[in-house]
Amino acid sequence: MKSPYIPQNAPYNDIQKAWLGGFFAGMHSHMLQSADAANQKDARIINILYGTQTGNSESVANDAANVAKAHGLLPHVKSMDEISIQQLAEMEYLLIVTSTYGEGEMPDNAQMLWDAASEDNAPSMAKVKYSVLALGDTSYDQFCKAGIEWDERLAELGAERLYQRIDCDVDFEDPAENWISSVIPLMADGAATTVVLDSSAASDKPAYNRKNPFPAKMLVNRLLTAENSSKETRHYEISLEGSDLSYEAGDALCVAPTNCPELVAAIVKALSCTGEEIEPVADEAMSLSESLRTHFEIKLPSKELIEEIAKRSGDQELNTILENGDKEQLADYMWGRDTLDLLLQFPDVEFSAAEFIALLKPLQHRAYSISSSGKMHPESVHLTVASVRYNSYNRDHKGVCSTYLADLVDDNSDVRIFFTPNKSFRVPDDNNLPMIMVGPGTGIAPFRAFLQEREFRNAPGQNWLFFGDRNAATDYIYQEELESMQEKGVLNRLDLAFSRDQEEKIYVQDKMREHGAEIFAWLEQGGYFFVCGDAYRMAKDVDKALFDIIAEHGNKSAVETADYLNALKKEKRYVRDVY
Numbered sequence: 001m002k003s004p005y006i007p008q009n010a011p012y013n014d015i016q017k018a019w020l021g022g023f024f025a026g027m028h029s030h031m032l033q034s035a036d037a038a039n040q041k042d043a044r045i046i047n048i049l050y051g052t053q054t055g056n057s058e059s060v061a062n063d064a065a066n067v068a069k070a071h072g073l074l075p076h077v078k079s080m081d082e083i084s085i086q087q088l089a090e091m092e093y094l095l096i097v098t099s100t101y102g103e104g105e106m107p108d109n110a111q112m113l114w115d116a117a118s119e120d121n122a123p124s125m126a127k128v129k130y131s132v133l134a135l136g137d138t139s140y141d142q143f144c145k146a147g148i149e150w151d152e153r154l155a156e157l158g159a160e161r162l163y164q165r166i167d168c169d170v171d172f173e174d175p176a177e178n179w180i181s182s183v184i185p186l187m188a189d190g191a192a193t194t195v196v197l198d199s200s201a202a203s204d205k206p207a208y209n210r211k212n213p214f215p216a217k218m219l220v221n222r223l224l225t226a227e228n229s230s231k232e233t234r235h236y237e238i239s240l241e242g243s244d245l246s247y248e249a250g251d252a253l254c255v256a257p258t259n260c261p262e263l264v265a266a267i268v269k270a271l272s273c274t275g276e277e278i279e280p281v282a283d284e285a286m287s288l289s290e291s292l293r294t295h296f297e298i299k300l301p302s303k304e305l306i307e308e309i310a311k312r313s314g315d316q317e318l319n320t321i322l323e324n325g326d327k328e329q330l331a332d333y334m335w336g337r338d339t340l341d342l343l344l345q346f347p348d349v350e351f352s353a354a355e356f357i358a359l360l361k362p363l364q365h366r367a368y369s370i371s372s373s374g375k376m377h378p379e380s381v382h383l384t385v386a387s388v389r390y391n392s393y394n395r396d397h398k399g400v401c402s403t404y405l406a407d408l409v410d411d412n413s414d415v416r417i418f419f420t421p422n423k424s425f426r427v428p429d430d431n432n433l434p435m436i437m438v439g440p441g442t443g444i445a446p447f448r449a450f451l452q453e454r455e456f457r458n459a460p461g462q463n464w465l466f467f468g469d470r471n472a473a474t475d476y477i478y479q480e481e482l483e484s485m486q487e488k489g490v491l492n493r494l495d496l497a498f499s500r501d502q503e504e505k506i507y508v509q510d511k512m513r514e515h516g517a518e519i520f521a522w523l524e525q526g527g528y529f530f531v532c533g534d535a536y537r538m539a540k541d542v543d544k545a546l547f548d549i550i551a552e553h554g555n556k557s558a559v560e561t562a563d564y565l566n567a568l569k570k571e572k573r574y575v576r577d578v579y
């Protein structure tokens with residue numbers, strides 16, 4: 001795996017490093033004495049802005065704030081949609097922590113500020129001293145693009161880069177910790193008095209996280225789609241007993257899967273290994289088979305593995321694609337092919353066990369939008385998951401996590417989980433405000449949770465759901481529940497779009513357009529507009545439909561419509577949970 005970019009000349013004081021290492025490592029066990037250094041009247045303000053979709057950047061921003069406080073600084077942590085470009089230009093000390101989404105895009109909460117910063121007439125940032133931490137994933141073509149763009153744009157606008165950007169891959173914790181422990185002392189220079197540790201930091205941290213998931217019991221694993229459906233969507237209920245964990249409707253649950261043993265065996269065979277080869281993995285001696293099952297991503301090949309196979313095979317087609325650097329061509333070539341397909345395609349390419357695992361990325365958790373309300377179901381958490389199964393290159397392929405879940409027996413199987421909060425994606429505090437929810441396919445998940453939440457709260461606000469899937473007869477998931485919610489008056493409007501029941505596709509955005517006047521009226525009443533599901537096609541088309549509806553029924557110009565939408569986003573009344 002490519003390591004995150006860490007500058008060679010990073011100023012790094014060994015003592016700070018040792019202390020900060022202890023600070024992070026000991027967060028839970030090592031409670032530290034609080035003295036509110038930040039209240040000192042001469043404390044230097046450090047602005048820490050985060051751009052996030054699923055909370056990682058926010059959590060790093062909070063870690064940075066805790067370390068800043070410990071250095072006698074006064075951290076102001078803010079979501080990027082909470083400040084204007086003028087406020088940004090006035091910030092003297094600035095840290096930006098941002099992830100990248102979609103295809104190299106800003107996370108939703110960073111987009112507006114980024115648009116303003118990209119304008120030709122954006123204000124000078126000459127007062128600003130800054131550093132950027134970019135979160136991303138090297139398996140995406142546009143690795144850490146949002147962070148890179150912020151870093152470059154701030155410099156272009158005259159800001160002083162106090163410390164070089166660090167780009168983090170999926171294992172972001174260690175490089176983030178390095179960045180914090182390097183940049184905060186720089187920002188504190190002269191301003192810091194004594195380092196005072198903050199006890200509240202320990203309690204902010206969730207007990208279970210990516211590195212320490214909770215081993216939960218699978219209670220229910222039920223097929224939602226019909227047996228004869230063209231897809232498989234399942235409902236899961238996972239016990240929280242013994243965890244002390246709680247969640248809010250709108251949060252996501254992350255599941256740490258293990259790989260399919262049959263796929264492990266097939267890869268071991270393709271490598272001409274036995275599986276018993278012992279290799280060091282995460283400071284442990286482990287057999288090849290065990291490490292492939294539990295530690296490495298073995299379905300989707302890393303770029304490094306593809307490059308090495310191209311090099312060792314000398315295959316002209318693959319080498320030409322790689323030399324051209326055409327990412328789309330590479331994506332087309334790889335579509336439907338997994339690691340095993342590549343090994344089978346080039347049987348003459350040989351790897352030792354050690355060489356092979358050195359080219360793999362760590363196995364990652366997968367996130368799922370929670371489909372239950374934590375108030376109605378405090379003892380369990382529900383998921384709605386489409387199992388990824390397809391046939392290509394003459395083999396059946398299975399998605400790692402969705403089929404790991406599907407294969408778990410719903411009677412006490414262990415599943416390792418942790419929560420990621422999504423603080424923007426929430427049922428409105430004001431129970432009277434209307435909610436419009438657009439969630440085709442598995443996008444329905446958080447809206448089942450939202451409806452439960454409204455029912456639990458006995459909220460009088462109106463609820464409107466746009467749902468769709470392929471065929472009504474086989475894919476109308478949660479039909480009975482939705483109908484029962486309609487009868488109870490919890491779900492006031494339901495519009496359905498089954499795409500494959502007729503020749504012409506009908507999608508949720510077509511249903512939205514049919515009822516554009518009412519959608520606009522609900523928005524005018526202070527309504528919230530939520531979208532969940534596919535980011536690449538559906539969410540973009542729904543966004544376009546919403547724009548058109550506001551323009552037409554609000555009688556607005558394109559600029560006025562964009563302003564209206566931006567205001568909705570700023571008030572967190574147009575929020576998305578898309579993937």
Ligand SMILES: Cc1cc2nc3c(=O)[nH]c(=O)nc-3n(C[C@H](O)[C@H](O)[C@H](O)COP(=O)(O)OP(=O)(O)OC[C@H]3O[C@@H](n4cnc5c(N)ncnc54)[C@H](O)[C@@H]3O)c2cc1C
Binds near residue numbers: 366385389400577
């Ligand atoms: C915030 C968030 C919330 C989410 N919520 C949900 C949810 O509520 N429900 C849900 O089901 N998912 C949800 N997802 C998606 C989920 O995290 C996983 O991405 C999904 O379950 C697939 O993971 P997997 O491990 O099964 O598949 P992987 O092993 O990751 O394989 C998926 C890959 O297989 C390949 N592939 C898939 N289909 C085909 C095909 N037909 N032909 C060729 N190649 C193909 C593609 O390369 C694809 O990227 C969410 C994602 C995020 C980020």
Ligand SMILES: NC(=O)c1ccc[n+]([C@@H]2O[C@H](COP(=O)([O-])OP(=O)(O)OC[C@H]3O[C@@H](n4cnc5c(N)ncnc54)[C@H](OP(=O)(O)O)[C@@H]3O)[C@@H](O)[C@H]2O)c1
Binds near residue numbers: 470539
């Ligand atoms: N980023 C990702 O990796 C990602 C994103 C979303 C889903 N998925 C995966 O895909 C599988 C199925 O997902 P799913 O059940 O959520 O959804 P889905 O099966 O992809 O789609 C649900 C419905 O949305 C329709 N649809 C297709 N294009 C649309 C568009 N442009 N606008 C509006 N609706 C559109 C589909 O119609 P037709 O199919 O008939 O066109 C179908 O009726 C899952 O494994 C899921 O994890 C992956």
Ligand SMILES: Cc1cc2nc3c(=O)[nH]c(=O)nc-3n(C[C@H](O)[C@H](O)[C@H](O)COP(=O)(O)O)c2cc1C
Binds near residue numbers: 055098099142
């Ligand atoms: C749908 C989706 C798209 C993503 N696109 C990119 C991308 O284009 N480039 C990248 O480097 N990382 C990408 N990522 C990875 C995220 O940036 C990474 O998971 C990050 O840790 C998320 O941080 P956050 O929780 O603060 O949003 C993507 C992740 C998802 C789920």
